[in-house]
Amino acid sequence: xxxxxxxxxxxxxxxxxxxxxxxxxxxxxxxxxxxxxxxxxxxxxxxxxxxxxxxxxxxxxxxxxxxxxxxxxxxxxxxxxxxxxxxxxxxxxxxxxxxxxxxxxxxxxxxxxxxxxxxxxxxxxxxxxxxxxxxxxxxxxxxxxxxxxxxxxxxxxxxxxxxxxxxxxxxxxxxxxxxxxxxxxxxxxxxxxxxxxxxxxxxxxxxxxxxxxxxxxxxxxxxxxxxxxxxxxxxxxxxxxxxxxxxxxxxxxxxxxxxxxxxxxxxxxxxxxxxxxxxxxxxxxxxxxxxxxxxxx
Amino acid sequence: xxxxxxxxxxxxxxxxxxxxxxxxxxxxxxxxxxxxxxxxxxxxxxxxxxxxxxxxxxxxxxxxxxxxxxxxxxxxxxxxxxxxxxxxxxxxxxxxxxxxxxxxxxxxxxxxxxxxxxxxxxxxxxxxxxxxxxxxxxxxxxxxxxxxxxxxxxxxxxxxxxxxxxxxxxxxxxxxxxxxxxxxxxxxxxxxxxxxxxxxxxxxxxxxxxxxxxxxxxxxxxxxxxxxxxxxxxxxxxxxxxxxxxxxxxxxxxxxxxxxxxxxxxxxxxxxxxxxxxxxxxxxxxxxxxxxxxxxxxxxxxxxxxxxxxxxxxxxxxxxxxxxxxxxxxxxxxxxxxxxxxxxxxxxxxxxxxxxxxxxxxxxxxxxxxxxxxxxxxxxxxxxxxxxxxxxxxxxxxxxxxxxxxxxxxxxxxxxxxx
Numbered sequence: 001x002x003x004x005x006x007x008x009x010x011x012x013x014x015x016x017x018x019x020x021x022x023x024x025x026x027x028x029x030x031x032x033x034x035x036x037x038x039x040x041x042x043x044x045x046x047x048x049x050x051x052x053x054x055x056x057x058x059x060x061x062x063x064x065x066x067x068x069x070x071x072x073x074x075x076x077x078x079x080x081x082x083x084x085x086x087x088x089x090x091x092x093x094x095x096x097x098x099x100x101x102x103x104x105x106x107x108x109x110x111x112x113x114x115x116x117x118x119x120x121x122x123x124x125x126x127x128x129x130x131x132x133x134x135x136x137x138x139x140x141x142x143x144x145x146x147x148x149x150x151x152x153x154x155x156x157x158x159x160x161x162x163x164x165x166x167x168x169x170x171x172x173x174x175x176x177x178x179x180x181x182x183x184x185x186x187x188x189x190x191x192x193x194x195x196x197x198x199x200x201x202x203x204x205x206x207x208x209x210x211x212x213x214x215x216x217x218x219x220x221x222x223x224x225x226x227x228x229x230x231x232x233x234x235x236x237x238x239x240x241x242x243x244x245x246x247x248x249x250x251x252x253x254x255x256x257x258x259x260x261x262x263x264x265x266x267x268x269x270x271x272x273x274x275x276x277x278x279x280x281x282x283x284x285x286x287x288x289x290x291x292x293x294x295x296x297x
Numbered sequence: 298x299x300x301x302x303x304x305x306x307x308x309x310x311x312x313x314x315x316x317x318x319x320x321x322x323x324x325x326x327x328x329x330x331x332x333x334x335x336x337x338x339x340x341x342x343x344x345x346x347x348x349x350x351x352x353x354x355x356x357x358x359x360x361x362x363x364x365x366x367x368x369x370x371x372x373x374x375x376x377x378x379x380x381x382x383x384x385x386x387x388x389x390x391x392x393x394x395x396x397x398x399x400x401x402x403x404x405x406x407x408x409x410x411x412x413x414x415x416x417x418x419x420x421x422x423x424x425x426x427x428x429x430x431x432x433x434x435x436x437x438x439x440x441x442x443x444x445x446x447x448x449x450x451x452x453x454x455x456x457x458x459x460x461x462x463x464x465x466x467x468x469x470x471x472x473x474x475x476x477x478x479x480x481x482x483x484x485x486x487x488x489x490x491x492x493x494x495x496x497x498x499x500x501x502x503x504x505x506x507x508x509x510x511x512x513x514x515x516x517x518x519x520x521x522x523x524x525x526x527x528x529x530x531x532x533x534x535x536x537x538x539x540x541x542x543x544x545x546x547x548x549x550x551x552x553x554x555x556x557x558x559x560x561x562x563x564x565x566x567x568x569x570x571x572x573x574x575x576x577x578x579x580x581x582x583x584x585x586x587x588x589x590x591x592x593x594x595x596x597x598x599x600x601x602x603x604x605x606x607x608x609x610x611x612x613x614x615x616x617x618x619x620x621x622x623x624x625x626x627x628x629x630x631x632x633x634x635x636x637x638x639x640x641x642x643x644x645x646x647x648x649x650x651x652x653x654x655x656x657x658x659x660x661x662x663x664x665x666x667x668x669x670x671x672x673x674x675x676x677x678x679x680x681x682x683x684x685x686x687x688x689x690x691x692x693x694x695x696x697x698x699x700x701x702x703x704x705x706x707x708x709x710x711x712x713x714x715x716x
Contacts, residue, residue: 086504
């Protein structure tokens with residue numbers, strides 16, 4: 001079993017009389033990409049801030065590599081908060097170098113890494129520019145640069161693609177994939193379910209401060225699957241039998257598998273009785289699951 | 298500490314690189330030089346003009362009803378007259394430049410009447426000195442003793458000895474050197490540095506960069522770094538101000554042909570420091586403690602205000618209250634100066650924002666007793682601890698509240714709640 005990088009146990013947190021997180025538990029394992037999902041105000045940012053020791057937990061234990069986070073662990077971490085900005089009157093390279101040094105790099109290392117990153121995101125000619133003179137997309141690249149320039153082993157990203165145009169979104173996702181391929185663990189919160197489906201291994205969905213869904217992406221999808229298959233066929237197909245009920249429209253049908261029966265049994269029946277031109281498993285999208293979970297009272 | 302130094306370096310470079318820093322730093326000494334030069338030059342010109350005006354007069358009439366004016370005074374240009382009406386009409390029609398009338402009741406009125414052509418508000422006083430000199434020299438002539446007249450006319454040097462509690466006090470201007478420099482540094486710190494600090498905290502909050510920063514450095518190290526950096530800025534500013542002010546004084550002195558002797562006086566004062574090494578060290582230690590404790594209290598306040606306010610503009614309006622408080626004793630300066638051990642001075646010596654200034658000032662006047670020094674230092678250190686706790690609480694609670702100001706209720710709840 002992989003090593004636990006983040007461990008949250010029995011975490012609760014209130015602001016005034018409002019309980020934001022109620023007995024939350026989850027783990028993130030080394031090398032995985034973990035999606036942290038929930039509606040606005042569901043407590044994602046609070047959890048992340050508490051994990052980074054910016055907020056204090058009312059109850060519970062939030063650990064990174066078995067320890068409460070302190071700034072001494074900054075070299076290990078890359079953090080991109082939801083509310084992010086830059087020193088607008090500072091210059092690009094000096095900003096990157098400053099944050100690199102705060103994360104524990106030497107000035108030479110920080111300068112070297114910063115220049116490499118700027119080249120990677122096509123901003124090498126902007127290293128002496130003031131940040132306020134950069135476009136919004138370019139500024140977002142610098143924010144991401146601050147997060148990843150120390151080649152962190154753990155990336156915590158709070159809505160990383162928020163406000164990004166499609167090109168920068170793709171760039172960010174590809175940088176994240178590169179980092180993950182080189183061994184970095186990534187936890188990110190987002191409202192973009194297609195991103196989760198694209199890159200996440202596991203997910204946690206919270207609702208009203210509690211875990212509503214937690215697990216492997218395929219397991220979650222299976223759990224919310226309505227156990228149906230979609231076919232195009234030739235031949236005669238019954239609308240109902242002991243294995244399934246079918247909604248048929250000419251040569252196309254959706255078959256709802258009955259309780260206690262398996263997909264394998266249904267496919268065997270179909271193969272024996274009709275000619276199947278195309279067969280697809282009906283898997284709900286994560287977006288559908290998210291809406292279903294959030295609307296579930 | 299290493300991270301604090303990285304922050305300090307950034308804060309230092311950020312401020313020193315701003316044109317506004319150099320403008321504000323250079324403007325003051327240049328302003329002093331220009332104003333000193335203009336003021337010195339104008340007064341010299343006026344003095345010359347006044348002298349010329351009286352010296353170039355062709356005819357000045359004197360009516361002496363006192364009989365104090367000696368006959369030797371009169372000449373071709375200074376002419377005795379007897380009829381006031383006639384004399385005035387001569388002035389009016391221009392045949393006389395001026396008429397000086399010494400009335401008979403001068404002993405009671407101490408008044409002399411001068412009639413002349415209107416030559417503008419300043420030059421109208423051209424004959425005042427002549428009238429005074431004629432009268433004084435005439436009266437002195439009655440003494441008949443050239444030595445006495447010489448003593449009267451000389452500028453006297455005073456050698457003062459004072460006693461306190463039965464012992465001779467040994468106060469000289471040089472005693473003010475260290476406390477004086479401390480006061481200058483204190484004022485520079487309170488007026489410039491705290492504003493830089495407020496701007497720095499507010500900028501990070503307003504630009505939403507605080508959270509990224511706090512994930513890499515503890516709030517304690519961040520604040521410490523900012524304070525160190527800004528103290529560096531102030532020392533640069535004080536050093537520049539000192540060098541430029543001295544250069545300015547030297548330049549003024551040269552331009553005014555040696556009349557601006559302040560530079561020479563400073564040199565002389567520094568050369569004759571009437572202070573022992575022990576006293577000097579004592580004054581420096583006290584100066585450092587009082588100055589930096591005062592700055593630290595105000596700096597912590599600015600960190601708290603910056604963190605609690607959503608924008609720099611809001612923070613600035615709130616911070617001005619504390620800056621004014623810290624220089625508030627200036628309004629009572631004459632009372633403190635006349636009675637540095639009085640009740641008012643003592644009360645302000647122990648109020649958080651005023652304590653440093655008043656203690657520095659009283660120390661400069663030698664009005665602090667040993668128990669008061671100890672009590673002052675202990676009180677200031679306690680205030681520092683209290684203010685640093687409040688500042689950190691406000692920073693932790695308010696630094697990430699981007700869009701609202703922290704209320705007192707919310708803030709005080711942090712002391713009995715964990716977060």
